[in-house]
Amino acid sequence: MTATPHFDRVALIGIGLINSSIARLIKRDGLAASMICCARRQETLDEARALELCDDYTTDPAEAVRGADLVVLGVPVGAIKSVAEAMQGELQAGAIVTDVGSVKATVINDLRPVLPAGVHFVPGHPVAGTEHSGPSAGFAELFDGRWCILTPEEATDEVAVEKVRAFWAHAGMRVDLMDAKHHDQVLAITSHLPHLIAYNIVGTAHDLETVTEREVIKYSAGGFRDFTRIAASDPVMWRDVFLNNREAVLEMLGRFSEDLASLQRAIRWSDGDALEELFTRTREIRRSLIEAKQA
Amino acid sequence: MTATPHFDRVALIGIGLINSSIARLIKRDGLAASMICCARRQETLDEARALELCDDYTTDPAEAVRGADLVVLGVPVGAIKSVAEAMQGELQAGAIVTDVGSVKATVINDLRPVLPAGVHFVPGHPVAGTEHSGPSAGFAELFDGRWCILTPEEATDEVAVEKVRAFWAHAGMRVDLMDAKHHDQVLAITSHLPHLIAYNIVGTAHDLETVTEREVIKYSAGGFRDFTRIAASDPVMWRDVFLNNREAVLEMLGRFSEDLASLQRAIRWSDGDALEELFTRTREIRRSLIEAKQA
Numbered sequence: 008m009t010a011t012p013h014f015d016r017v018a019l020i021g022i023g024l025i026n027s028s029i030a031r032l033i034k035r036d037g038l039a040a041s042m043i044c045c046a047r048r049q050e051t052l053d054e055a056r057a058l059e060l061c062d063d064y065t066t067d068p069a070e071a072v073r074g075a076d077l078v079v080l081g082v083p084v085g086a087i088k089s090v091a092e093a094m095q096g097e098l099q100a101g102a103i104v105t106d107v108g109s110v111k112a113t114v115i116n117d118l119r120p121v122l123p124a125g126v127h128f129v130p131g132h133p134v135a136g137t138e139h140s141g142p143s144a145g146f147a148e149l150f151d152g153r154w155c156i157l158t159p160e161e162a163t164d165e166v167a168v169e170k171v172r173a174f175w176a177h178a179g180m181r182v183d184l185m186d187a188k189h190h191d192q193v194l195a196i197t198s199h200l201p202h203l204i205a206y207n208i209v210g211t212a213h214d215l216e217t218v219t220e221r222e223v224i225k226y227s228a229g230g231f232r233d234f235t236r237i238a239a240s241d242p243v244m245w246r247d248v249f250l251n252n253r254e255a256v257l258e259m260l261g262r263f264s265e266d267l268a269s270l271q272r273a274i275r276w277s278d279g280d281a282l283e284e285l286f287t288r289t290r291e292i293r294r295s296l297i298e299a300k301q302a
Numbered sequence: 303m304t305a306t307p308h309f310d311r312v313a314l315i316g317i318g319l320i321n322s323s324i325a326r327l328i329k330r331d332g333l334a335a336s337m338i339c340c341a342r343r344q345e346t347l348d349e350a351r352a353l354e355l356c357d358d359y360t361t362d363p364a365e366a367v368r369g370a371d372l373v374v375l376g377v378p379v380g381a382i383k384s385v386a387e388a389m390q391g392e393l394q395a396g397a398i399v400t401d402v403g404s405v406k407a408t409v410i411n412d413l414r415p416v417l418p419a420g421v422h423f424v425p426g427h428p429v430a431g432t433e434h435s436g437p438s439a440g441f442a443e444l445f446d447g448r449w450c451i452l453t454p455e456e457a458t459d460e461v462a463v464e465k466v467r468a469f470w471a472h473a474g475m476r477v478d479l480m481d482a483k484h485h486d487q488v489l490a491i492t493s494h495l496p497h498l499i500a501y502n503i504v505g506t507a508h509d510l511e512t513v514t515e516r517e518v519i520k521y522s523a524g525g526f527r528d529f530t531r532i533a534a535s536d537p538v539m540w541r542d543v544f545l546n547n548r549e550a551v552l553e554m555l556g557r558f559s560e561d562l563a564s565l566q567r568a569i570r571w572s573d574g575d576a577l578e579e580l581f582t583r584t585r586e587i588r589r590s591l592i593e594a595k596q597a
Contacts, residue, residue: 197525206584208496209587214557223492228429231492233531233532245577286540289504289505292507
C-alpha cells in the first residue's frame with residue numbers, strides 16, 4: 008500500500024515549533040493546494056502571518072478546519088480536547104485528523120468521544136524538537152533523520168494511517184507504529200523523565216545559598232549547561248505532558264530515585280568499583296546511540 | 303604584575319583530553335622550549351608519540367619532571383598523590399606544579415606533604431571538556447572562552463600564580479581565584495551532580511524490562527541523548543571525582559532529591575501550577591546563560 012503526501016487543504020491548529028516546521032515543509036515541497044493555521048492568541052497569528060507560513064490565518068478552530076482534508080493538532084496535550092470540541096461541527100467527512108502530542112493514551116481517550124464518525128484520527132508523535140518555541144522557531148528540516156511514532160487504534164482506516172505515514176516519511180522521518188500505552192512508557196524514559204530531571208536540577212541550583220546564580224552560569228560548561236537547554240523547553244507544553252502521562256512518569260521516576268539512592272550510598276561508603284562499573288556501562292550505550300546515528 | 307606564558311621545559315603528567323589539548327596549544331604557540339609527556343601505559347604514550355604531541359615521551363614521572371620549570375598534572379584526582387610521590391625527588395627548586403583536576407581540596411591535602419619546599423604548587427581547574435578522552439581527543443581551542451579556576455593557598459608564591467594565570471589567559475580562558483572548598487561546592491552543582499544524574503538515568507533506562515535498549519536509542523532525540531553524551535565521560539576520572547568531593551556532592555544530591563520528591567508529589571496530585579511555575583523559572587536561567595555566552 009502506498010500513498011502520496013499531498014493534500015487539498017491542510018489546517019494547522021496551533022503554530023508553535025512543530026506546526027510551524029510542518030508549514031515550512033509543506034510550503035517548500037508543495038504538499039498542499041492551500042494551508043490555514045489557527046492560533047489562540049492574535050499575537051502568535053500575526054507572527055505566523057509576518058513569516059508568510061500559510062495562506063490563511065484564523066483564531067477560530069471551526070473556521071480553520073472547514074474544507075480541510077488534513078488537520079494537524081499542534082497544541083499542548085491538555086488543550087487538545089477543547090480545541091477538538093470547538094472544531095468538531097465543521098470537520099468534513101473523510102478528513103484525517105492527526106496530532107503531534109508527546110503523550111498518546113490520554114489524547115486518544117480525549118478525542119474518541121469528540122470526533123464525528125467518518126473522520127479518521129491518526130494519533131502521531133514526531134520525536135524531534137529543540138528548546139525553542141513559537142512560529143519563528145520552526146524549520147523544515149527539523150524532522151530529518153528522526154523517528155515518528157503513530158499509535159492508531161485497530162479500527163482506524165488503513166488508508167488514513169498510510170497517508171499520515173507517507174507525510175512523515177516525506178519529512179525525512181522513519182515511522183514506527185505502536186500501541187499508545189507502550190508509546191507513553193517509551194517516551195516517559197527517553198523524553199519525559201530527562202526533562203523532569205533537567206528542570207529539577209536547574210531549580211535546585213537556583214535555590215542554593217552557598218553558590219550564587221552568577222557562579223552557576225559562569226562554570227556551567229562542566230555539564231550543567233546541557234541541562235539548562237532542556238530546562239528551557241516550553242513550560243505549558245511540559246506541564247501538560249506530566250499531567251497526562253502521570254502513571255508512566257511516576258513509574259520511571261521511582262526507578263530513577265531508587266538507582267540514585269544506591270549511587271548515593273556508593274559515594275558515601277567510597278565504593279569506587281560500583282561507581283566505575285556503572286560509568287563504564289553507560290559509556291557503551293552512548294556508543295550504540297552513535298552507531299544508530301541518533302547522537 | 304604581569305607574566306609571560308613561556309617556559310623552558312614543560313612536563314605533562316598524563317596525556318588525556320586536557321593535557322593533550324595543552325600540548326597542542328603549547329606547540330602551536332611556541333610556549334615552551336621543550337616538552338615531555340608521561341603516561342602510565344605504553345599504549346597511551348605510543349598514541350601521543352604518533353600524534354607528535356611532545357618532544358620527549360616517558361612512562362616514568364621522575365624522568366618527566368627532571369629539568370622542568372612547569373609540571374602539569376593531568377591524571378585522575380585519585381592518582382595525583384602517587385604520581386607526586388614518584389616524581390618528588392626530581393622536581394627542581396623553583397619549579398611550578400599545577401594540576402587540572404575537577405576537585406581541589408583533597409588534591410591540595412594530598413600534595414602538601416609530598417611536594418618539596420621551594421616547589422610552587424598552584425592548584426587549577428580549567429572548566430572545559432568534552433565526553434571524549436585520550437591523547438587523540440584533545441584540541442588547542444578546547445579552553446577558548448571558558449573559565450579557569452585557580453585555588454592557591456595564601457602562602458603560595460604570587461609570581462608562580464601569575465605565571466599559571468597568564469598561561470590560561472593565553473589559552474583563551476577567563477581566570478578566577480577562589481578558595482578550594484568553595485570551588486568544590488560550585489563544581490558539585492555545575493558539574494559533578496549533572497554527571498551523576500546523567501550516569502544514573504542512562505543506567506535506569508538500561509535496566510528497564512518494559513522498554514528495550516533499542517527503543518531507548520531510537521527515540522533518544524526527545525531529551526535522553528543529551529544525557530548519554532555526558533554519561534560517556536571517562537569512568538575512572540569521574541569515579542575519582544565522586545570519591546574525592548564526597549561531602550559537597552552528597553549535600554547537593556540531598557537537595558536535588560528533596561526537590562525531585564516535591565515535583566513527584568506535584569505530578570501525583572496534578573498540581574499543574576507548581577509544575578508550570580518551576581518550568582517558567584528555569585527558562586530564565588537559560589536566558590542568563592546565553593547572555594553570559596556560556597551556552
